[in-house]
Structure formats: structure tokens, C-alpha cells
Amino acid sequence: MKKSKYDIKTKPLSLSDKDIEKHMDFDKTYAHYSHWAYRKPWHRFQRHAHKNNRIVLYLILIAVIAALVLMEMG
């Protein structure tokens, strides 16, 4: 007999709000989020990209000036 792709339940159970509230834990979810969001320095940088924009701009500016100075000296 062909295996069904779905398990069809005609008498599904329903949960009360209290039963669901037992599983509600933002701090646990936040801990999982932090694990993924900050797993490497690069990910940390990405998370705060909007704060780092100015630093990145300064770094590019310094690199360009350094390149120009080096070219002038050479």
C-alpha cells in the first residue's frame, strides 16, 4: 500500500491558553537568538552594521589616504 504523505487527524486536540503559556519563555528564545546572532565577530559586526557605518567610512578614508601617500612617496 502507498504510504500517505500526510497524517490526517479528524479529532484534533485543542490546548487552553494556560497550557500554551507554560511554553512561553522569551528569555530562552532570546538566548537561542543570541547564540545565532553573535556566534562569530563577523556576525556581531553585521548585527550592528548601522552603528558601524561611521567606523567603516573612516577606515575606508584612512585606507585611501594611506594609498595616496604611498603612491606619492613611491
Next chain:
Amino acid sequence: MNEQKASHNADEVKLIQAAQKNIQFFRDLYQRHYKAVFRFVYARSGNDEDLSADLTQQAFVKAMLNINRYEYRGVPFIAWLYRIALNEINLHYRNSKKARSVSIDEHTVKLFIEEIDDEFSEVKLEALKLTMSDQNEEVVQLIEMRYFEKRSFKELGEILGISESNAKVKVHRILKKLKITLLKKMQLLTGEKK
């Protein structure tokens, strides 16, 4: 009523913007939508409470990781959460190679069968189960949300990322096809019983 809805949406947009600036503010969105997302997952995970809790948590983690990409375009935030939860459910069942659960309560299934084929009978219910088990994921999702969860076409479109009219057309076509398949399965079942 519309004013109330508009103020609710404005309130939600503020919460989203706050969460985009500081993820700790996601707590309010989490508390607001957790139960609805949990129920959505629970109906699709074979009424397994622990699995539903895991998948719901995973869905919220994904939502938090991608909240900066979210743009409010008039679609309720919960629809975005449902879409993420649906992807998590599909991923789980694809990886575990188990059959995904479809919850249909007896009352709604009767109404559904009456809509496509006049009267309800036990044979028709068996035929519907057989018919559903052959369908692809998109068909099952549409039928499940439209008939067994009583969602509007607008909601359907929002969750599946299609327009309201497209959702209507799809459901109409699916019903047409389903009716033919259901009749065939019924003939098969009644033939077998004879």
C-alpha cells in the same frame, strides 16, 4: 471597528520599529503573538506539544534574526510569523521524513464535504482522507487554512505571499479538481466494499 484596527496596526508598527532598533523590545511582539503561532504549529505537528514548542521557538528566533529586513506593507505582522512558522514546519518534516499532520475536526470536514459534494457520509470522509493524502503541499495548505481553519482569502494571501485574488482563483481550481478526485476515490471505496 476600522479605527480600532488602524490603531492596533499603528501600535504594532511602533513595536516593530522599536524591536528593529533594540531586539529586547521584541518581547512585546512575542507575548502578543505567541499563542496564535503556537496553535498554528500545534495543528500541523500532530498535536505534539513539545515539538510545537520547539518549532514555535525556532520560528521566533528566525523572526528575531530577520526583523531588520521586515517592512510593513499593510500586511499584519502575524502573517509574516505564520509564514516563517510554516517554513519551519516544512523543514522539520522534510528532514525527519515523517508524514506531516493535517488536523481537520469533524464539524468543519462535514461542511467542507457538503460544499464539494452535497451530503456528508463516512465513505466520503474516507475518500477525502485518501484524496488529501495524494495532494501536494500547496493544495493541502490552501484547503487546510481556508476550510479547516476558516481563514479569509486575504489572510491566505498574506500568509502564503500571494494576492487575495490569486488565492481565490487557486482555491476555486483546487476545489474543482478535488471534487473529481473525491468522486473517483468514492467509487473505488464503494466498489471495494461491494
